[in-house]
Amino acid sequence: MPFRLRSAALVTGLALAVAPALAPAGAPPGALVAPAAAQSTSQAVLRIGAIPDQKPEKLNRLYPLVAGELGRQLGVKVKYVPVVDYAAAVSAFRTGDLDLVWFGGLTGVQARLQKPGARVLAQRDIDVSFHSIFIGNVRSGLRPFTQQKGLTALKGRRFTFGSESSTSGRLMPQYFLQQAGVKPSDFAGGAPGFSGSHDATIALVQSGAYDAGVVNEQVWRASLHDGKANRSKVQALWRSPGYPDYHWIAQPDLDRRFGAGFTGNLQKAILSWRPSDPEQKQILSLFGAQQFTKASPAAYGRIEQVGRSIGKIR
Amino acid sequence: MRPAAPLLMLLPALVLVPLLLLLPSQWHGGGGELIGRFLLAAVQPSLDPLVLRSLLGGVGVTLGMAVLGWSASLVIGVLLGAASSRTVWRTLGGHPWPAELLRRLLAIPRSIHELIWGLILLQLLGLQPVVAVLAIALPFGALVARVIADLLDTLPTHALEALRGGGAPAPAALLTALGPPLLPGLLSYGGYRLECALRSATLLGVFGLGGLGTELRLTMQSLEFRELWSGLWLLLAVMLTLEAGVARLRRRWLMPPRLGLAAGGVGRRGREMVLALLVLVPLGLVVARALGVEASALLQRPPLPALPPPDWAAVAALPWPALVGSTVLLTLVAACLAVGLAPLQWLLVAPWPAMKALMRLGWALQRLWPPPLTALLLLFLLQPGLLTAALALGLHNLGILGRLLLESAVDRGAAREQALLGAGSGARQALLYGRLAPVANAYLAYGAYRADVMLRETVVVGLVGATGLGSQLMESLSSFAWDQILALVAVYALLTLLGEELSDRARHRLLEGNGSPEAAPSQLGIST
Numbered sequence: 054m055p056f057r058l059r060s061a062a063l064v065t066g067l068a069l070a071v072a073p074a075l076a077p078a079g080a081p082p083g084a085l086v087a088p089a090a091a092q093s094t095s096q097a098v099l100r101i102g103a104i105p106d107q108k109p110e111k112l113n114r115l116y117p118l119v120a121g122e123l124g125r126q127l128g129v130k131v132k133y134v135p136v137v138d139y140a141a142a143v144s145a146f147r148t149g150d151l152d153l154v155w156f157g158g159l160t161g162v163q164a165r166l167q168k169p170g171a172r173v174l175a176q177r178d179i180d181v182s183f184h185s186i187f188i189g190n191v192r193s194g195l196r197p198f199t200q201q202k203g204l205t206a207l208k209g210r211r212f213t214f215g216s217e218s219s220t221s222g223r224l225m226p227q228y229f230l231q232q233a234g235v236k237p238s239d240f241a242g243g244a245p246g247f248s249g250s251h252d253a254t255i256a257l258v259q260s261g262a263y264d265a266g267v268v269n270e271q272v273w274r275a276s277l278h279d280g281k282a283n284r285s286k287v288q289a290l291w292r293s294p295g296y297p298d299y300h301w302i303a304q305p306d307l308d309r310r311f312g313a314g315f316t317g318n319l320q321k322a323i324l325s326w327r328p329s330d331p332e333q334k335q336i337l338s339l340f341g342a343q344q345f346t347k348a349s350p351a352a353y354g355r356i357e358q359v360g361r362s363i364g365k366i367r
Numbered sequence: 368m369r370p371a372a373p374l375l376m377l378l379p380a381l382v383l384v385p386l387l388l389l390l391p392s393q394w395h396g397g398g399g400e401l402i403g404r405f406l407l408a409a410v411q412p413s414l415d416p417l418v419l420r421s422l423l424g425g426v427g428v429t430l431g432m433a434v435l436g437w438s439a440s441l442v443i444g445v446l447l448g449a450a451s452s453r454t455v456w457r458t459l460g461g462h463p464w465p466a467e468l469l470r471r472l473l474a475i476p477r478s479i480h481e482l483i484w485g486l487i488l489l490q491l492l493g494l495q496p497v498v499a500v501l502a503i504a505l506p507f508g509a510l511v512a513r514v515i516a517d518l519l520d521t522l523p524t525h526a527l528e529a530l531r532g533g534g535a536p537a538p539a540a541l542l543t544a545l546g547p548p549l550l551p552g553l554l555s556y557g558g559y560r561l562e563c564a565l566r567s568a569t570l571l572g573v574f575g576l577g578g579l580g581t582e583l584r585l586t587m588q589s590l591e592f593r594e595l596w597s598g599l600w601l602l603l604a605v606m607l608t609l610e611a612g613v614a615r616l617r618r619r620w621l622m623p624p625r626l627g628l629a630a631g632g633v634g635r636r637g638r639e640m641v642l643a644l645l646v647l648v649p650l651g652l653v654v655a656r657a658l659g660v661e662a663s664a665l666l667q668r669p670p671l672p673a674l675p676p677p678d679w680a681a682v683a684a685l686p687w688p689a690l691v692g693s694t695v696l697l698t699l700v701a702a703c704l705a706v707g708l709a710p711l712q713w714l715l716v717a718p719w720p721a722m723k724a725l726m727r728l729g730w731a732l733q734r735l736w737p738p739p740l741t742a743l744l745l746l747f748l749l750q751p752g753l754l755t756a757a758l759a760l761g762l763h764n765l766g767i768l769g770r771l772l773l774e775s776a777v778d779r780g781a782a783r784e785q786a787l788l789g790a791g792s793g794a795r796q797a798l799l800y801g802r803l804a805p806v807a808n809a810y811l812a813y814g815a816y817r818a819d820v821m822l823r824e825t826v827v828v829g830l831v832g833a834t835g836l837g838s839q840l841m842e843s844l845s846s847f848a849w850d851q852i853l854a855l856v857a858v859y860a861l862l863t864l865l866g867e868e869l870s871d872r873a874r875h876r877l878l879e880g881n882g883s884p885e886a887a888p889s890q891l892g893i894s895t
Contacts, residue, residue: 108589134494137585138575140845141489148493163847190397211395211750217845241395242750244838249588256590262398262747365846367675 099123099131099311103155104142106219107272108252109135115339122332126322129311139218143167152307153319158183158220158298158356159365165350166366170305173350174320177342181352182295184270185221185229188255189290193264197290204233204291210264213246215254218365220298220356221269222251228359229293252276259287269298271341297352301345320347373804376811377714380707382700386754393754398747401590405744408592412600422582422598426605429568429578431654432496436503437564438651441557443504444511447473451512452519454545458527459537470516477509478863480823481567483856485576486844496660499576503567507560518552519545551621558613565609569602570737570827580737587740599736606735614774616643677850685839685851691858694835697757698822698866704761705821706814709769710803718794727773734766742828753835756828760821768817772810776802812874819866826859836862 101120103112116133124131134151136142143160145151147167153174156164165171187204189195195206207230215222227237237245246263248254251272258266259282273289276282301323307316323345326333337344360366413419449455451470453463476484485502492498527544531537572580579602586595620636654660709730716722733741742759749755784801788794803810829837836855843851 109585110589136494136575137581140847141494141575143847144489145494148490150494167847211397217842242393242752244751246746246751249584253588253590257398257401257747260398260401260747262401264397364681364848367678367846367848 097130099127099129099152099307100134100150101131101153101155102134102136102142102145102151104139104157104160104216104218105135105137106139106157106216106222106250106269108250111252111339115336118332118336118339122326122336123319123322126325127315127318139216143218146171146302146304149304151304153301153303156300156302157218158296158300158353159224159360160218160220161300161302162353162357162360162366163218164302168305172303172305172307172316172320173348173353174301174303174316175323175345176297176300176348176352177340177345179271179342180298180300180348181346183221183298184295185226185267185293186270186273187226187265187267187290187293188258188273188287189265190258190261190263191286191288192261195265195290197288199291201229201233201291204230204235207265208235208239209241211242211246211262212240213248213254213257213263213266215247215251215266215268216249217247219251219269220296222254222267223247224356224359224363224365225293225296226267227363231363252281255282255287259283265290275341297348297356300348300353373710373799373807376710376803376807377707379703379814380711382703382707386700386704386758389754390749393750393752394748395750396748401747402744404590405592405595405747408596409599411593412596413591413593414597415594418594418597422579422594422601425572425579425582425598426601428658429572429580429602430565430605431658432499432503432571432576432578433561433564433568434654435500435651435658435660436507436568437561438647439500439504440507440511440560440564443508444515445553447508447512448515448519451516453516454520454522454524454527455541458531458541466516470513473509473512474864474867475860476505477513478823478860478867479506479856480826480859481506481571482574482827483840483859485571485574489576496577496658497662499568499571499578500658500660502571502576503564507564507567511556511560514556515549515553518549522548554620555617558617561613562606562610565606566734566737569735570739573737573739574827583737583740587743599732603731603735607731610770674849679850682850682854685854687858690835690839691862692835693753694822694825694837694862697753697760697825697828697835698818700753700757701760701764701821701825702814702818704757705764705768705817706811708761708765709772710799710810712765712769713772713803714795714798717798726769730766730769732766733762734764734770736763737827738763738824739827756825756837759828760824764817764821764824768810768814771813772803772806775806775809808877812877815870815873815877819863819870822863822866823859 101116101123103116105112112135116135120131120133123129134145136145136151139157139160142151142154142156143164146154146156146164154164161173165173187207193210195210198204198206214226217223230236241264246257246266248257248263248266251268254263254266254268255273255276257263270292273282277284303316303319307319308314324347326337326345328334328337328343357366447469451466451473453466456463456466481502484505485498488498488501492501522545524544527540530540530544535543568578569580569583572578572582573584575581579598583595583598583602586592586598620640712726713723716726738759741762742756745755745759749758781802783805784797787797787801792800825835826837826840829839829841836859840852840855840859843855
C-alpha cells in the first residue's frame, strides 16, 4: 500500500513539475507569463504589443516580424508580448509592461489619458480616414442601403459589435447608430453581442448566429480577399463615414531607458518601412497599408469626444 | 402539507416549466451550422503537435496557478481561521470579540469573485503572474478561514478544558486538543478547494490572465473548434485525474482502514501526510519559478493613474433596481436549474447504465467548461439575455452538484436501494427512496450554499449581455469608470452577504430538521 501511494505521489509530483516547465517551450501561453520573462532582463528589451483585434494566428505572424524588423533597425532587443483583451492592453501600457503598442482610436485615447506624456508615433495611411462596414447575413433579409437612416432596419435584429473597446467595431458604429436613432437596447434580446474581434464578428454573422454586425473595413476586405467571408452568405450593408483610428503609441520614458533620441529613431524606423523591402513589404501587407505616416494626438480629439459622449472615456 | 424530503429535492426542477415555455421565444437557431461543427469537432480534435504543445503549456500554467493559489489560500485560511475562532481567543485569555470582528471583516474579500479580484489586482500590480495566484488565494483564503473557524468553534472542548485545567499553557493546549480533531475537516475541505482552484484558474484564463483558459477563449472566438476540443479533452483528463486523486487520498486518510491490522499500522497516515507536505513545498517553489511568480513584484507597484473626479450622479443614474433585480433572478433560475436537474437527470437515466455513464461525462464536461464559454456557445442558438446566462450558469453548476450528489449517494444507501429493488420496486423508485432520500437534506443544504456561489458567479456571464450587475461591471471595466466599478463591487458584496445569511439559515433549518442529522456535519464539512 505505501508503495502504491508513494508512486502515485511521485507520478503526480512529476506531472505537476514537468507541465509548467513545458510552458516556455511552446508559444507564449498567455499575457501573464510572457512579460515576466521579459522583465527579468528588464531595461534592454523593448516590449511591443497590440490590441487583439484579429485572430491570434495573424497577430502571432505579424508582430514577431515587426519585432524582428525594429530590432534590426534600432539595434535593441525587441519582444512581442501578446495580450488577450483590449482593456488589458491599456492597463499593461499604463503599468509600464508594454513600451510600444498598436492601439485603436479609443484604446489609444484611454491609454494616453492614463499615461500622461505618452507619445503618438505613427498611423497607417488608411487610418487618417478609416471606415466601418455594417455587414448582414444574406438569409436575414437585410439589404444594403446607402443612407445612414437605413441603420434603423437593424432594430429588432440580432446584432453584434466586436470588442467592447473597439473603435471601428463598437465606438464609432454605436455613434452612427445613435445618430440614426438606434439604441443598443433596440436590438433583439435587448442588447448587442460583443464577439471579441472582427474575425469573430464576420464568422458569427456569416453562420447566422447574428443577423448583422459591424467590422473594420480593412479586415472585411482581407476576409473577402482570402475567401474567409463567403459572399453568398454575408454581405456589406453600409460603409460608415471616415474617422481616425489605429496608431502606434510609445511610453514617455523610452529616451531615458534606451538613450537620447530613441523615441525619434523609433518613429523614423516605423515611417521608413516601404513595400520595396521584402521583409517590410510583408509587414505592411499584413497591416493592410502602403506605409506609415506621422500621427498627431490632435487627430484623435474627435474619438475622445465621441468616447466621452458614449461613456467609454471618463 | 410538507413534501417528503426526496421530493423536496426535485422541487427546484419546476423552474423547467417556465424555462421550456420561454425557450421557443428565445430560440433563433441561426448558428445551428456552427453547433454542428462544434459537436463534430469533439470526435476529431486537432492533433497538430504545435497546437498540442501550446495547449500543454497552457495546462501547465493553469495547473500551476491553481496549485500555488490553493496552497497560499490554505496557509492564509488556517492562520486567519484560527484568528477568527472564538474558542481560540477565549482560551488565549480574554474576550472573543476580536474573533467576531475578524469574521465580519473576512466577509468582504469572500464576497468578491476571483475574477474581480484578478481585474483589480491587474490594475494595482500590472501584468504579473502573481496576480492570478493572488486572485485565487485571497477570496479562497477568506473562505477557508470561515470554514476553519466554524469547525474549530464546533469541536468539543472537553479535551481543551482538561489540558488547561491540568496547567498546560494555552497555545500548546490549543494545538494538542484541537489540532488532531480539526485535521479530517481540513483535509477534506482542502481537497475540495483544490478542485475549485483548478476551475477558477481556468476561468481567470478566459478573462485574459493566461493559461489554458486563454487558449480556450481564443480558439472559441476564432471558431477553431478542433483546437478547442484538444484543449477541452486535455483539461478533462487533468480534472478527472485531480478529482480521483483527491478522492483517493481523502478515502485513504479519512476513512478508518477496513482491515485495520493489514494496513501499514500506527502512524502510517501521519507519515504519508508529512511526505505529501514535503513533496508539496519544493513543488510549489518549482512551479512558482516556472511561472515567473515573484513575491518581490508585490513591492514594486506601478503608480496608479490620475483618477478622474468621480461622477456620482452618473453612478446614481445607473438602473440599479433593474440591475439588482435581474442579477437576483438570474441567480435563482440558475440555482433551481442546477439543484433540481441533477437528481432529476439521474432518476431519468436510472434504468440504463450506459446512459448513466454518458450523464457523468456530460456533468464532467459541464463543470470543466467555463460558464462564459458555454454562454458564447448558447448564443449560437439563443438570443442574448437573462435566460441564456441562467442556462450557462446553471449547466456549469449542475456539473458540480451532480458530481457531489453521486459521490455522497454512492457512499450511502446502496443497501437500501438493493432492498427496495429486491422487494420488486422499479429502478427509479428504488433510487429515489433508497439512495437519494438519505442525502436529500444535505444535498439541498449544499444547494443553498451553491446558490450564493452562483450569485458571485453572475459576474462571469456578463458578456452575454443584459444580465444585470455582471454585464454592467464588464462595461464599466472597459470604460475604466472607477466610481461605477467601486459602486458595483460594493453592491455585489452587499448582495452576497445577504445571500450568505439567507442560505446559512436555509441550511441550518434543513440540517436540523428531519432527515439524517448524523450525515449532516461531515457533508457540510466537505461542501461549505
